[in-house]
Amino acid sequence: MPVSTKSVKKPAKKMADKAMPFYPTRWVTVLAMDPSLIVDGKLLRMKIEIPNEALDDGPRGYRAHIVDYDSTTDTFYRPLKIQKRWNREDQSPLDPFEKLTDRQLLASPAFHSCMVYAIVMKTLARFEYSMGRRVGWSFGGHQIQIAPHAFCDANAFYAKEAQGLFFGYFPALDGKNQIYTCLSHEVVAHETTHALLDGLRERYTDPSSPQQAGFHEGFADIVALLSTFSAESLVARLVDLGLPHTDRLEIKASGVTPKKLRNSALVGLAAQMGAEISGVRGQALRRSVQLEPRKDYLASPEYEEPHSCGEVLVAAVINAYLDIWISRMVALGKTKLNRQRAAEEGAEIAERVLTVCIRAIDYCPPTDLQFSDFARALLTVDMELNPVDDKYSMRTKLFHWFIEFGILENQPARRGREPGTWDPPESPEQFLYDRTHFDSMKSDKDELFRFLWENRQLLKLNEDAQTRVCSVRPCIRAGRDGFILRETVVEYVQQITLFARELDRRGIQTPEDMPGHTEVTLYGGNVLIFDEYGHVKYSVGNSIIDPARKSVQKKQADRLAYLWRAGAFTENRSAASPFSQIHLRRAMDWYRSVRSPEE
C-alpha cells in the first residue's frame, strides 16, 4: 500500500535514511481526533503519510491551497513560510511540528493550516489509492482553496461555487477558549469527502430521495470515522476504553465482546470528544453504535430526514467493522490478547474497510442512488479484486450487517455468484464492439458515446431523452495479494423534461395536486465497467422510463412524490451552500424532527 497511516511511535526518520532522486511521501503530525481528546495528560497525536511535493508558502501544493482569510474580521493571516528543510525531495522532508508542545501546536495558525492541508491530501490520497487513478474535484479546477479560519460560526462545509472548503471557529461556552473546526480530524476528512464525492458523482447532490440526500452525509461520516480509526494510537485508545487492566501488555480475550466494545469503547470515545464540536458535526460515532439493528428504519417516515437516513448506513458499516475486528482478535488469542497487536489489527481493518467503501463508488449508479446500490457495489467491487473472501470474511460480515439494517435483503445468490453482488449483463455476447476502438474509448467521450448509441437497444437507452457521457476513467487497482485489476469506468446520464400532464401517459403516477403545467425532469443513467479487453463487465443503473418494467416508472413516481412533498418544485433554495445548510439542519435536528412527514 503506497500510502498508509502509522502511529506516533513509528519514527519517520527511519524512512528517510537513504537519499533518492525523489522521495514520494512525507510524514506530518496531526491531531488523532480533536483537541479535546487527551490521553495521559497530552493531546493524542498521530503522524500521517501524504504525497511529497515542493510546497509553496501557505502551504500551497498541486491539489490544495490554504488561504487563511477570516471574513468575520476581514483579516488575512500570513501564510506559513516554507523552509528549505521542509521541502526536501531527496528524502522525507522534516515534519515542522513534531517537536512542538501541545500548547504551541494549538496556538500556531501555521499548525492549523498544515493539519488541514495534510488531512485533505491524505483523504485525497486514500481516494486515489482506492480508485487506482487520479481523482478530481468537482468544480473543474485542480486546486481546492481552503480557509482554516474562514469565519466565526459553528459550521464547516464544502462550497462548490467557491471552489473551497470553509472551516469556522467559535468561542467555547466557557468563554476562555476558541473551538477550531479545522483542528477536528473528523470534520476535515468529512468535508474533503464531500468535495471528492461530488467530483466522482456530480448528480448525488440533486434532490432525489431521502437515501440519496442521506448518502453524502453518511458516506462522509464513514470516511471520517474509518480514517481516524486507521491510526493505531487511536485504536489502542479504543481497546483501552473498552477493557480493564490496560496497564498489562496482555489482556483477557474474554473481555473483548462486540457489546463491550460497542458500548464502552466507541461510546466512551464519543463522550470524550469535544461536546462543542459535536454541535457542528452531529454525533455520528455515538449514533452509529447506539442504533440498534432493525430492518424497518429506511421504510419508516422519520428516516425520510436525510441525517437520520444517513446514520443507518454508517451504523451498518461501523458495526461490520467492529465485527470483523473482534473476530480477528478472537482468532488471535483464545484466552489472552496482545494489546498492541489488537490495535494494529483494528487500524489495518479500518483501512481495508475504508478502501472498499471508497472503491464502491465506481460501481454505483450515477443517479438516484439507494443504499442498496452502494452495498451491492461494495460487495461486487471487492469480489472483483479479492475473489476469495478468506482473510477477514469481510464481505460476509458486511453483507450480514447490510441485512440487519434493512439495506439489503437476504436473497440467495445466482449460481456462481456471491450474494448481494451485481449481476453481469444478461447477453454479453450481443454487445457490438466492432464499430468502435477501445483504445479511444478509454479517453474519448465521443467514441464512447458511439458505443452507447450502437448498443442503445441492449443498454435500453431511452431515445427521447438526452444522453451524456459524464466521465471515462481507466483505472488500475491492486488487490491484497498483489493482483492487479485493470478496468475502465464509464458514467453516462440520461435526462428528459416533461410537463406533469404527460406523466400518466408514460405510466408514471403524477404527484397528488401537482398542476399539469409543472415541468419535471426525470433522470436515468448507468455506470459501465469495461474489463481490460474492452468488454462490458457490468452495466449498473436506472432506466429513465421502461414500458416493460413497471418498477422503473414506480421509482420515478416515488421520487417525484417525495420531491413534491418536500417542496423541491417551489425552488425554495437558499443561496447558502447546500452543505452549509445541511450541517445547520443537523445542528437543528432536535427542533426540526417534530416536522410531521406529511407536511
Added chain:
Amino acid sequence: MPRSKTKVKPTAASNTPTSITIRMYNVGFGDCFLLTFQYSKEKRHMLIDFGSTSAPKDQPKDYMKRVAADIEEQCGSKLQIVVATHRHRDHISGFATNGDATGNTIARLKPDYVIQPWTEDPAAKPDALTATVSSSTRSNPSAKKLKAQYLGSLKAMHGVAAEVGEWAKKNQGAVEAATLKQLGFLGEDNLENLSAVSNLMAMGRAGTPYYVNAGMTLNGLLPGVKITVLGPPNLQQSDKIRNERAKDPDEFWQFRNFWASQQQAVARTASRSPSVLFPRNVSRARGPNVRWFIRQSRRIQASQMLDLVRQLDDVMNNTSVILLMEIGSKKLLFPGDAQIENWAYALANPSWTGLLKDVNLYKVGHHGSLNATPKTLWSAFKHKGEQGTSDRLETLCSTKPGVHGSVDAGTEVPRSLLLNELQKESDFTSTQDYTAADGLFREFTIRV
C-alpha cells in the same frame, strides 16, 4: 398565580354573546385584532397582538398611536383580555412603553387577563449555564433543566438576532442588497423587545397572567365563550410527537449549545472591532490569487447568516399561542404565527381536528406564509367552498407584501399560492387590499 390551572371561575354575567365584531387593523407587516363580544347588556373586549415592523402604505407615520387610540375608544376604559401570541416584534411592538409608548395606552385599559405562551413565564428562568453540565447529567437531565435549556436557547436567539441586525447595518454595500434587506428584517423582528415584554409582564401582574400550552382551556374568562389552547405544545408534549431518536436529551442539549455558541459567534462578527485570532500573524498584503476567494468567502458568510436567522425566526414563530374560541355554534381560530412544528401536536389529536372542522373564521397564520397553514388543517375546514356557499368560511390576513421572503425564491409572504387558494375557497380579506377609504381597519361581524 393560576399559571397552569385549567378551570376559571365563571364571571357574574353568565350569558352568551349575541355577536362578535373583529376589527382587523392595518398595521402593515404585523398583527392587531380587537375582538368585541356583544352581550345583551354590555360589551367585552379581547386584543390579540399589537405589533408592526413595517408601516402600512398610505397611512400617517403615527399609525400605531392612532390604532392605540382607537382601541382605547372602542374599549371605553376596560379591556378584558390581552393575548400576545409570541415575542416577535410584529406582534408585540405596540405593547412597548418607550418610543410611541402605545403600551401605556393599553396598560391604562387594565386588562383582567394576559395570555402568553408558556415560554414567557417569568417563573421559569432560562439558565444558560446548564448547558455546561457534565456528560453524566447531560444524559439524564430533569424536565426542569430541559425547560431551562430550551428557554435559554430562545434567549440566545434574541442575542443572535440583535447581532445580525447590527452586522447588516455595518455591511451595507459589502454584500448583496437583497440578502442584507432580509437580514435586517429578520434580525429586527427577532429582537428581544424588552419594553413590550416587561409591560406585558406588568399588565399580567396587575391582572391575572396565563402562560399557556396546548390542552389548556380558558373557559369563563368571557361568559359563554369556550377557549381551547391548541398550541404551543410544552416540551413533554413535543416529545410525544417527536420520533424516538430526537427524544435523546443529548440532542436537546446540542440544540441549546448550538444557539449559545452561535450567539457568541455572531456577537464577535458584529462587534465594531472584532479581535483577530492571531494578532501577530496578520498580513496586509493580499495577493491577486486570493481576491476572488475572499469575495466568495464574504458572500457565503452573509448567506449563512441569513439561513441562521431564518431558522431562529421559525423557532420563535412556533412558540405562538393557538386559540380556538367557541361561542354558541360559531368557532374562531387565531393561531398567531404558528408553523407546522407547533401545529403538529394539535393535528395529531383526532378530537381536536374534529373540533377544527367547523371553524367559521380563520386568522391566516404568519401573514400568509405557506408553511403556517398546514395542509391537514386547511383540508379539515368544511365551511370552505366556492363563492355563494352558505355559511362560507371567513379568512383574515394581516400582511404587507415585499417585506418577508422573496418571490424569486418562492418564500414570499404572503405566499401567492396560498392566497389564490384562500380567495377561491373562502371570504378572504387581507389588509394589503385596504384602501384609503378604509382608514385604519375593517370590521367583521359574526352573529351567534
